[in-house]
Amino acid sequence: xxxxxxxxxxxxxxxxxxxxxxxxxxxxxxxxxxxxxxxxxxxxxxxxxxxxxxxxxxxxxxxxxxxxxxxxxxxxxxxxxxxxxxxxxxxxxxxxxxxxxxxxxxxxxxxxxxxxxxxxxxxxxxxxxxxxxxxxxxxxxxxxxxxxxxxxxxxxxxxxxxxxxxxxxxxxxxxxxxxxxxxxxxxxxxxxxxxxxxxxxxxxxxxxxxxxxxxxxxxxxxxxxxxxxxxxxxxxxxxxxxxxxxxxxxxxxxxxxxxxx
Amino acid sequence: xxxxxxxxxxxxxxxxxxxxxxxxxxxxxxxxxxxxxxxxxxxxxxxxxxxxxxxxxxxxxxxxxxxxxxxxxxxxxxxxxxxxxxxxxxxxxxxxxxxxxxxxxxxxxxxxxxxxxxxxxxxxxxxxxxxxxxxxxxxxxxxxxxxxxxxxxxxxxxxxxxxxxxxxxxxxxxxxxxxxxxxxxxxxxxxxxxxxxxxxxxxxxxxxxxxxxxxxxxxxxxxxxxxxxxxxxxxxxxxxxxxxxxxxxxxxxxxxxxxxxxxxxxxxxxxxxxxxxxxx
Numbered sequence: 001x002x003x004x005x006x007x008x009x010x011x012x013x014x015x016x017x018x019x020x021x022x023x024x025x026x027x028x029x030x031x032x033x034x035x036x037x038x039x040x041x042x043x044x045x046x047x048x049x050x051x052x053x054x055x056x057x058x059x060x061x062x063x064x065x066x067x068x069x070x071x072x073x074x075x076x077x078x079x080x081x082x083x084x085x086x087x088x089x090x091x092x093x094x095x096x097x098x099x100x101x102x103x104x105x106x107x108x109x110x111x112x113x114x115x116x117x118x119x120x121x122x123x124x125x126x127x128x129x130x131x132x133x134x135x136x137x138x139x140x141x142x143x144x145x146x147x148x149x150x151x152x153x154x155x156x157x158x159x160x161x162x163x164x165x166x167x168x169x170x171x172x173x174x175x176x177x178x179x180x181x182x183x184x185x186x187x188x189x190x191x192x193x194x195x196x197x198x199x200x201x202x203x204x205x206x207x208x209x210x211x212x213x214x215x216x217x218x219x220x221x222x223x224x225x226x227x228x229x230x231x232x233x234x235x236x237x238x239x240x241x242x243x244x245x246x247x248x249x250x251x252x253x254x255x256x257x258x259x260x261x
Numbered sequence: 262x263x264x265x266x267x268x269x270x271x272x273x274x275x276x277x278x279x280x281x282x283x284x285x286x287x288x289x290x291x292x293x294x295x296x297x298x299x300x301x302x303x304x305x306x307x308x309x310x311x312x313x314x315x316x317x318x319x320x321x322x323x324x325x326x327x328x329x330x331x332x333x334x335x336x337x338x339x340x341x342x343x344x345x346x347x348x349x350x351x352x353x354x355x356x357x358x359x360x361x362x363x364x365x366x367x368x369x370x371x372x373x374x375x376x377x378x379x380x381x382x383x384x385x386x387x388x389x390x391x392x393x394x395x396x397x398x399x400x401x402x403x404x405x406x407x408x409x410x411x412x413x414x415x416x417x418x419x420x421x422x423x424x425x426x427x428x429x430x431x432x433x434x435x436x437x438x439x440x441x442x443x444x445x446x447x448x449x450x451x452x453x454x455x456x457x458x459x460x461x462x463x464x465x466x467x468x469x470x471x472x473x474x475x476x477x478x479x480x481x482x483x484x485x486x487x488x489x490x491x492x493x494x495x496x497x498x499x500x501x502x503x504x505x506x507x508x509x510x511x512x513x514x515x516x517x518x519x520x521x522x523x524x525x526x527x528x529x530x531x532x533x534x535x536x537x538x539x540x541x
Contacts, residue, residue: 066433095436105431108449117445118435167431174435 003248004034004237007225012178012208013037013060014077020055023069029055030232033074037178037225042200042209044223044240046216048260051229053212057180060210061097062090078178095122097178098171103187104163106155111147114155114166118174133173141169142199161192168199172207179203181211185218197222216256220244228252294521301518304511309519314481314492317506324516326483330492331520333485334398334477335467338405342466343459346410350417350455355443367418370411381407382472390476398487401477405466412465416458417451424450457531464527468520470495494520 015035021028030052037043045053055064062083064070075082083093095118107114115134124130134151138144143165147158155166164184171179181200185193200209200222213219219226220240227237228251236243236252247253254260312323349366357363385404390396424447432442448455478490479500494516502513 061434063430063434066430091436091438093436094434099431099434101427101431101434103425103427105425105427107428107432107446108452117432117437121435121437121441170435 002034002234002236004036004234005239007036007038009041010039011036012039012078013210014075015056016075016077018056018059018074018076019072020052020059020064021071021073022055022064023067023071028073028232030059033232033234035227035234035237037208037210039208040204040206041224042204042211042222043225043227044219045210045212045227045229046214046219046255047229047235048255049214052232053227053229054182055232056229057182057210057212059084060178060180061094061099062088063099065090095174096176097180098174098176099180100164100167100171100182100184102183104160104167106158106163106166108154108156110152111155111158111166112151115170115173118170122174134169137169137173138166140172140203141165142195143169159192161188161195164188164192164196165199168196168203172203176207178208178210181209181213183212183214186214193218216244228255230255297514297518297521300514301521304515305518309512309515313483314497314512317504317509319508322508322512324494324497324512324519326480327492327494327497327516328519329483329485330398330477330480331467331494333487334401334473334491334493335405335463337399337402337487338409338466339459339463341402342406342409342462343413345406346413346458346462347417347455349410349414350421351443353414353418354421355439355447367415370414373407373411374415377471378404378408378469379471379475382475385472386475396476396478396490398477398484398489398491400475401473401491401493402487404472404476405469408469408472409462409466412462413458416461417455420451420454420458421447423454453534453537457534460527460531460534464524464531467527468495468524470499474499 014037015033018030018033018035019028020030033056035056045057047053058064059072059076060078060083064072072084074084076084078093078097081088107117109117112134115137116130119130119133124133135144135148138147143162146162147153147166155163158166164187168184184200185196188196197218200211203209204224211219211223223240225237226240226243228235228243228247228249230251236247236249238248243252244256247256308321309323309325310328311325312321313326314324315322353363353366357366382404385400385407389400389403393400428446428450429442432446433439437445473493473496477493477496479496480490480492482492484491498513498516498520500513501509501516504510504513
């Protein structure tokens, strides 16, 4: 019953026959889901609360493995391999597939150390290289001008919007191929939100982006593709302008016109 | 009388009663402190810090032996108890979490926190002092470590759990292995709280007398050999204060004063850390 368009360009990720069951649940939260994710594009996931969009997002970097008992089934193909196998190197996977969270997650350390954290984990110790890459990442995240004079200050002194851009800088600094955004602006004011959205659009040139959002306008503004999820299923995946203007599925139409959700 | 009037009267009665209770409580505390300060400051002199204990009647007597003994016994207990407590707390919060084993350890340590310290003294007497054949500084340190352990373990556990799980997830999402997430991110987030737990734990054991009576016992002269019985401020204070000699009683006051100020400053320092954390 689902309508999923064929993506002609190269794919960054491909979800096949995916099922996910939380440790505390009897029933799977996501059922038999198939979904292609286009490379160097922005895919938005929308749907009412509890539809499984964040659950799906957190499967792409195997975040669910942090809590015991969660179960995956099916495949998520990334770089010609299924990343759901037990012998997947999660540290390596999470370097390649980064994540930005709902609330800003600045570490309790300086602004510089926050951005350098991922690089230091990879064993980069050379001071000049670290300095250069931190500066580049902060510029990429459009926050360099605001923080360049206080790199040694505690990152928790920044505003929420600045912290979120700092987190984006931190994620971009390790040069991932995919970035997952989990409602990145839901804790921010409208001006910070606009800044983050602009940034996400700019990042598309270098990374493939998946963004979960409660805000349909946001999905319409930033994304190339939009997937509508409902009760653990992908109901429709299409080009964003087509999905919002001429949805193929009745459920999608009802959701985007505000009949439920 | 209307309902409103009744309510106002009841409200006033409750307010007066609760204020009175608070004043009585604080009054006793101030009373204790003022008696301590008056008698303690009077008994203070330089020789307290430079001279050892002496038989009653000697002019040159002091508490040097007890101060050094106290520092060594509490120091060793801190040196062992703090890392053990932090590691155990880390296990509870980061690895054990809600597992049966972790919950059991939490329950047991809560019980241990309220166990009478004299019982712990008796326990160490049985397992350390009796086999060794004599009292020793080590035995005192072991008893204090056992008393300190549950305090540090539980505060570490609580403080680590206060660190938002999203912070851990963010570190994992950058490809950090678990031990680095804990040592580089979670510990930093809980730094002030853990430090407070350590200070309060040290403050708690620094004032213990009963477990030391059974373990390190006492020595009226300076001894720095942990294998031998050792003086401590608390036991010295107990002995001097209950003696019939006036100059010894004076030294007892001085010991009480020094000990109270030490514990008071540890507690204030602990509160300052909490306040600093909240203010952030």
